[in-house]
Amino acid sequence: MTSFAQVAFGVLIFSSLLCLYRIGRGPTAPDRTVAIDILGTLVVGFCCIMAVMTGREFYINIGIAWALISFVGTLALAKYLEGRTYDA
Numbered sequence: 235m236t237s238f239a240q241v242a243f244g245v246l247i248f249s250s251l252l253c254l255y256r257i258g259r260g261p262t263a264p265d266r267t268v269a270i271d272i273l274g275t276l277v278v279g280f281c282c283i284m285a286v287m288t289g290r291e292f293y294i295n296i297g298i299a300w301a302l303i304s305f306v307g308t309l310a311l312a313k314y315l316e317g318r319t320y321d322a
Contacts, residue, residue, distance in 0.1 A: 239287050246283070250276050267311050274304030 253276065256269035281297030284290075 236287075239283055242283050243280075246276050246279050263315050267308065267315065270311075271304060271308045274300060274308075277304075 250273060253269045253273040257266050257273070260266040260269060278297040278301050281293045281300065285293035285297070
């Protein structure tokens with residue numbers, strides 16, 4: 235189990251670095267938005283692996299909360315980039 239977790243953490247860390255690169259160098263704002271959204275998904279992946287490794291359920295709760303906040307934040311940023319107000 236630990237070797238799987240180590241490989242999974244390695245893949246997630248590498249993917250996170252690629253997302254951080256895209257956030258920093260992204261040619262357009264939508265590219266950066268997608269990278270931020272993917273980074274949020276990777277954080278949920280980290281939480282799930284930690285939950286499996288430790289056997290504690292609160293990591294799953296953290297992952298669910300993070301996913302909901304990331305989704306709402308992505309929607310708000312997409313509406314802002316589109317030029318609409320939040321009440322439309």
